[in-house]
Amino acid sequence: MAEAALPLRRQQTAEEILEPSPLSKLRKRIFKNYSFLIGAIILILILVVAVLAPVFEALGLIQDPYAQDLAKRLQNPFWHEKKVDPDHVFGTDKVGRDYLSRLVYGAQISLLIGFSTMIISGSIGTVLGVTAGYFGGRVDMVVNFIINTRLAMPVFLVAMAAVVAFGASLWVVILVLGLFLWDRFAVVMRSITMQARDLDYVKAARALGCSPPYIIVREIFPNVLSSLTVVATVEMANAILLEAALSFLGFGVQAPTPSWGLMLNEGREYMFFSPWLLALPGTCLFLLVLAINLFGDGLRDVTLERER
Helix, strand or coil: CHHHHHHHHHHHHHHHHHCCCHHHHHHHHHHHCHHHHHHHHHHHHHHHHHHCHHHHHHCCCCCCCCCCCHHHCCCECCCCCCCECCCCCCCECCCCCEHHHHHHHHHHHHHHHHHHHHHHHHHHHHHHHHHHHHHCHHHHHHHHHHHHHHHCCCHHHHHHHHHHHHCCCHHHHHHHHHHHCCHHHHHHHHHHHHHHCCCHHHHHHHHCCCCHHHHHHHHHHHHHHHHHHHHHHHHHHHHHHHHHHHHHCCCCCCCCCCCHHHHHHHHHHHCCCCCHHHHHHHHHHHHHHHHHHHHHHHHHHHHCHHHC
16 A cells, blocks of 8 residues: 555655746746736836936936026927037926926925825725724724715815915825825725625634734735735825826925926926927826836736736
8 A cells, every 4th residue: 555655645746846836926927917017117217216316416417406597498308409408408497407307306206295195095094994894884884984975075176275274385295195095995995804804714713712903914904915005006196196286286296396297387388389398297297107007907917816
């Protein structure tokens, strides 16, 4: 019997050796998902440029985004047919500030607002959604009432009113957007938690006498994290677009802070004579939001349980 069982054990060992590891499977899914790759590459490039902006300025690769030179106002970019200043490859704005440096530092503002808003709104929405989904009953009714109240309030108009009341600044915009963009987190996390609370591993933890906070943190939250990351990327892109819209209307980041939305506002009066003043920040905003959406869409396909 021992000799007959020996070839079977060898065959099982060989199959285990030939089976790809989980890391290898994950790598294969990543490199097959072009949406994830393209979004990640663009997002990493923008992130690196934004983080290293002070280093580029110290090395002389870009100039001070706040330095004005009225003698060089509205200089043409390098692709223009007319005379171009080599010190300003992307031209200058209406007060002579270097447009390339303002675009680079504008990426910092957009990413800061996107990440900060995502953290604030994600924390609020996740706590409310997971609490309502796990406990149900009256807790769920109260959270649903809060969500419906929030959905009845138009974010853009409330943000404009808050900025007028408390003053327009970078941190006011971040706080207002963070406090009003949590509803999607709450709705998604509530739905997923309601499904997860009836699964066998949660029932087993409950039968062993584990406390609700322990079950939520150790059993439920790790299994809904992939869906949370997808919602986070969508809300991050939404926050960046809302900030750009507020800044364009004059209710967001104020001058002279380099914001892509504010640059669109400053360049709109020259749209027929210097269209690149609108095209450059608009293209940067488009690429950043596109990269975040592609990354989030690809992340869903790579990490969600049904794709494993």
